Amino acid sequence: MSMINAALVESFDEPPHYRSVPAPAAAPGQETVDVLAVGVHPATRGIAAGKHYTSPKTLPALAGADAVVRRADGSLGYVMTMGAGSLAERIVIDPAAIIPVPEGTDPALLAATMNPALSSWTALRTRVPFQAGQSVLVHGATGNAGSTAVKVAKHLGAGRVIAAGRNRARLDDLASEGADSVVQLVPDEDVTAAALAEAAAEVDVVLDYVWGPPTELAMRAVLGARTQHTRLLDWVQIGGMGGDAITLSGHALRSSAFRILGSGFGAVDTEVMLREFAELVAAIAAGGMAVRPHPFRLDQVEAAWAHQDAPGERTVILL
């Protein structure tokens, strides 16, 4: 039996382990591809910890949730496997699910950038009626997905982008990279609320990576300061770095034309995602946005899981 190297989740309480496993065999209609680079994103870690809605139901299971791959014809592709795993030298995949990647694209850079960038691309292109010229608040803009969201919103024609986050240095970077205004989220809630109210009262879309109590505060601040109550405000829950739940008053929902919705893999049709992501891959390949890859080899998978990314970087396993 031919064997390949892989990273297996054997327990939700441990990092994946480097193992030798039987090479996968493609069923009719499937394609075997070589895996080049796999990002270790928050969702990748959540899946491997049994905490994601696509986490495997049985173990052992292949770690990894996406991959940059090389196809049999030599071309590059990007795939999102989510709970089915991607961290092996070769995987089998439905060819219709492979997003074409332009030749010459750096696999490590694409593996680092694609997952953070697709969060805002999906939200703005498929979840809300976003139009060029509208204004966007990115709540939690200092992580990779939030920082990329500032650039994606600008790329898609936002008139004004407000970046709100905790890390002052990252906010300053974002101001020089295209954010029209920045709001620092500080421990003093009154100061944060006043700053959000001043900068974002009339915003059209909020891309929210924080949720939890900081979002309760931000919603009160923005809704409380809004002067055009019937102007639509779409608040899109994308990440939960500040908590998984909020308490929301009925008054808040009635007081403005205010809608809350989520954006993630469960919320968008696969065909729509594949179409949208082909354009996003091209934008990343063209240099429009980048997260810095921090590379590890596959046999260093446990060290990769233990590594804490510095602001602006993403752990990537190169095969």
Ligand SMILES: NC(=O)c1ccc[n+]([C@@H]2O[C@H](COP(=O)([O-])OP(=O)(O)OC[C@H]3O[C@@H](n4cnc5c(N)ncnc54)[C@H](OP(=O)(O)O)[C@@H]3O)[C@@H](O)[C@H]2O)c1
């Ligand atoms: N739904 C989707 O399609 C989708 C796709 C990709 C990612 N996501 C989600 O988006 C979130 C962020 O992902 P990422 O790739 O950006 O991760 P990341 O690069 O690790 O960034 C996370 C950032 O969150 C910030 N943060 C943590 N707690 C916070 C708080 N209480 N208030 C404000 N900011 C806080 C931290 O920045 P500071 O320390 O600088 O404040 C941290 O850098 C995750 O929940 C991820 O699962 C969703």
